Amino acid sequence: MNELLSSLIVCPDCKKPFSIKEQNLWRCASDGREVRIHEGRPVFTPMPETAHVYERVERGPDQGTPWRQANWKFLQEQAQGQDKDALILDVGAGHGDFAQIFSGRKYLSVDVVPYPEVDLACDFGDCIPFKENTFDMLVLMNVLEHVYHFHELLDALLYLLKPGGSLVMAVPFMIKVHQAPFDFQRYTHYSLEKMARQHGFEVTLLEGYYDPIFFLGEATRNLRFWVLPKLPRLSRWLGRGLLILIEGLVSLLKPIIGDGFVKSPGDAKNPAAIGYHLVFSKPSHSLSSGRG
Ligand SMILES: [Zn+2]
Incomplete structure (x- = not known):
C-alpha cells in the first residue's frame, strides 16, 4: 500500500489507526470495523452495482477538448501555488486524468469505483477514513455533477480540509450529458457560490471558461x-x-x-460558460464540524 496513505488512514468510525493488519483485511481493534484490501488498496465502499468502469483516455496539457485543456492549465496553476509539502487528495480521480500534474508531490487519489490508478476506493457520503483537518488541497475536477448527494460530499470535503486549505474544482455548465446515467446536475455560478457559503466555505476564486x-x-x-x-x-x-x-x-x-477564454462570470458578456473553475477555501477560524 502507498506509504503516505497507510500513515494517514484511520477507522472511519472511531478515527483510530487500524491496528490489526492482515494481508487482505484490516481491522480496528476498538470497534471491529473492517476494511478489505484489494490489490494493495483499501476498499471501503462496495462498488456500486450499476457503476460503469470508464475506459482510460490519455490526458495532458494539450489533449482533449478545449475545456479539458483549460482544466489542466487551471489545476496546474493551483498546484504550483501550493507548498511543496502540501498534502493533496484528488477526489473522484477515476483513471488519474490529472495525476501527472502532481508527480513528486504528497498526492493521494480516491474514487467510488476502485480504478487501478486510485489509492483507495471510498464514497465519502458513507464514511470518511481520515481525521478531520488532514489535507491542504482537495481536487474535485468534473466530479460534482456526477454526485447526486452533493451536500453530503461537500460536508465531507470541509471536514477533510485543514483550516486555510483549498478545494479546487472544475464544474461543467454547457456540456452535454456524459457518463450516463451518472450525470445529475448542471450548476449556474450563482448556485455554486450559494453552495459554498451554505457548507461553510469561502469562495476564493470563481471563473468561467467561455468558448x-x-x-x-x-x-x-x-x-x-x-x-x-x-x-x-x-x-x-x-x-x-x-x-x-x-x-x-x-x-x-x-x-x-x-479561442476560448477565462473570465469572471460578472465581467463576461456571454452567459453560456462551458464550465466553471473554482477555489473554495476553508476559513482559518473554521470550527470543528462535529463529524466523526
Ligand atoms: Zn474503529
Whole structure:
C-alpha cells in the first residue's frame, strides 16, 4: 500500500489507526470495523452495482477538448501555488486524468469505483477514513455533477480540509450529458457560490471558461453523431450536406471570434460558460464540524 496513505488512514468510525493488519483485511481493534484490501488498496465502499468502469483516455496539457485543456492549465496553476509539502487528495480521480500534474508531490487519489490508478476506493457520503483537518488541497475536477448527494460530499470535503486549505474544482455548465446515467446536475455560478457559503466555505476564486466556437461545435457534433444517423436516408444525406456547409462557416467564424477564454462570470458578456473553475477555501477560524 502507498506509504503516505497507510500513515494517514484511520477507522472511519472511531478515527483510530487500524491496528490489526492482515494481508487482505484490516481491522480496528476498538470497534471491529473492517476494511478489505484489494490489490494493495483499501476498499471501503462496495462498488456500486450499476457503476460503469470508464475506459482510460490519455490526458495532458494539450489533449482533449478545449475545456479539458483549460482544466489542466487551471489545476496546474493551483498546484504550483501550493507548498511543496502540501498534502493533496484528488477526489473522484477515476483513471488519474490529472495525476501527472502532481508527480513528486504528497498526492493521494480516491474514487467510488476502485480504478487501478486510485489509492483507495471510498464514497465519502458513507464514511470518511481520515481525521478531520488532514489535507491542504482537495481536487474535485468534473466530479460534482456526477454526485447526486452533493451536500453530503461537500460536508465531507470541509471536514477533510485543514483550516486555510483549498478545494479546487472544475464544474461543467454547457456540456452535454456524459457518463450516463451518472450525470445529475448542471450548476449556474450563482448556485455554486450559494453552495459554498451554505457548507461553510469561502469562495476564493470563481471563473468561467467561455468558448463560443467550441459551444457551436458541441451542437454540430450532436447533429452529426446523434441526430442525423436516425433520419431516413434522403433526409440524412441532405442533412449531412448542409452540416458540412455549417461546419465550413463555423471555421470561417473562428478567426473572427477567437479561442476560448477565462473570465469572471460578472465581467463576461456571454452567459453560456462551458464550465466553471473554482477555489473554495476553508476559513482559518473554521470550527470543528462535529463529524466523526
Ligand atoms: Zn474503529
